[in-house]
Amino acid sequence: MFFDTDCGGVVHNIAYLRMIETCRTKLAGKLGMDLREMSKTHLYPVVVRTEIDYRRPAKLGDELVIHGKLDSIERARFWCAFEMRRKDEDTVLITCRQSLALVQMPQGRPMRLPADWKEKWPQLMVGGNQSS
Numbered sequence: 569m570f571f572d573t574d575c576g577g578v579v580h581n582i583a584y585l586r587m588i589e590t591c592r593t594k595l596a597g598k599l600g601m602d603l604r605e606m607s608k609t610h611l612y613p614v615v616v617r618t619e620i621d622y623r624r625p626a627k628l629g630d631e632l633v634i635h636g637k638l639d640s641i642e643r644a645r646f647w648c649a650f651e652m653r654r655k656d657e658d659t660v661l662i663t664c665r666q667s668l669a670l671v672q673m674p675q676g677r678p679m680r681l682p683a684d685w686k687e688k689w690p691q692l693m694v695g696g697n698q699s700s
Contacts, residue, residue, distance in 0.1 A: 570631065571691060572628075573585075573628045577627050577628035578626070578627055578628075579625065579626040579628075579630075581620075581691065583616070584622070584652065584662050585620070587634055588620075588634065588650050588666070591635075591636040592613075592636060592650075592666065593620075594636070594645060595636045595637070595638070599638070599685075599689060601613060607665070609674060610673045610674070611670055611671070611672055611673075612670070612673060613646075613669070613670055613671075613682065614670075615667070616667050616669050618655065618665075618666050619666075620662065620663070621662065621664070622661075622662060623660055623663065624659060624660070624661045626652070630654050630655075631654065632652055632653070632655070632661070633653050633654070633655050634650055634651070634652045634662075635652075636648055636650045636694040637649055637650075638683075638689055638693065641681060641685050641689075642681070643681065644678055644679075644680055644681065645668060645669045645681070646667070646668055646681060647666065648666050649664070649665050650664040650665075650666075651663055651664075651682075652664075667681050
C-alpha cells in the first residue's frame with residue numbers, strides 16, 4: 569500500500585511491525601486467545617520485547633507473506649518468531665522475535681502461562697507447522 573512506503577517506494581519499518589501484529593493476532597487465535605475470548609477473560613498477551621532484523625527491503629507492489637510460530641514457552645512469558653518473504657520467493661526480508669507475557673486486566677497483573685501449553689501447542693512450536 570502507498571501508506572506503507574516512503575517516497576522511494578520502500579516499506580517503512582513500522583509497517584513491518586503492523587504486519588507482524590496481524591500475524592501474531594492470528595497465531596494468538598490458534599492458541600485459544602482470539603479477540604472475542606480476550607475481551608471476555610480480560611487476559612491479554614502483551615509484547616514486552618521485539619527483536620527485528622531488516623535483511624532486504626520490501627517495495628511498493630510486493631506481495632508479502634509472513635509466517636509466525638510459537639518459538640518457546642517459559643513460566644511467565646513466551647516467544648513468537650516471524651519471517652517475511654515476497655510471495656513465491658525464498659529470500660527472507662525480515663526476521664522478528666517477540667517476547668510476550670499474559671497480563672490480567674484491568675489490574676495489569678502478569679500471569680503464569682498455562683501448564684499445558686507445551687503439550688497442547690507442539691504443532692505451533694519450532695519444527696512444527698507455521699501459520700501465516
